[in-house]
Amino acid sequence: EAQVTQNPRYLITVTGKKLTVTCSQNMNHEYMSWYRQDPGLGLRQIYYSMNVEVTDKGDVPEGYKVSRKEKRNFPLILESPSPNQTSLYFCASKQGARSEAFFGQGTRLTVV
């Protein structure tokens, strides 16, 4: 089954404790991206990648890191999480520049 898989689905952590949210897609898509979604603000892009070893900042990259060492994986790293990073996070992938995006099931992160 074609899918984008994120883990974990739910995470509660403390301020400053490094964490990684994994994202994997099995559709051989070129593009992958991370979004956060907050009430009233809609989906905001954090980082995106157009291919292996090619990543770039989205609209809200501060406090986040990503890597794209393999085509299928695009982990999101929070080196020192803060409470303002409490949010619902989505990973997405798409085949090409004009293509529709497929989303993972989301990760609900709470930083206390």
Next chain:
Amino acid sequence: RKEVEQDPGPFNVPEGATVAFNCTYSNSASQSFFWYRQDCRKEPKLLMSVYSSGNEDGRFTAQLNRASQYISLLIRDSKLSDSATYLCVVNILGGGADGLTFGKGTHLIIQP
């Protein structure tokens, strides 16, 4: 001016009625267009792509007006299960990002 604008609603509509909502986009370089559906706290899922000639999928009809820079979604014979948030998504090529720009969504509530 926001790149993709939608009326947030909520639209409260009786079951069986027809409902339509629009989305406007500001960038004339927009190349592809989509409607996504998002249920509460779930991932956005592609409802339908929007083609220049307009397209229909069962009870759903999408149309694109390039001259006026808007897309529309029409839902006929609405069902309780149509209650969701509908996201307008525009793919803008060039500019350094991966292209996808999301509206904040229109919240639809179908009432029995």
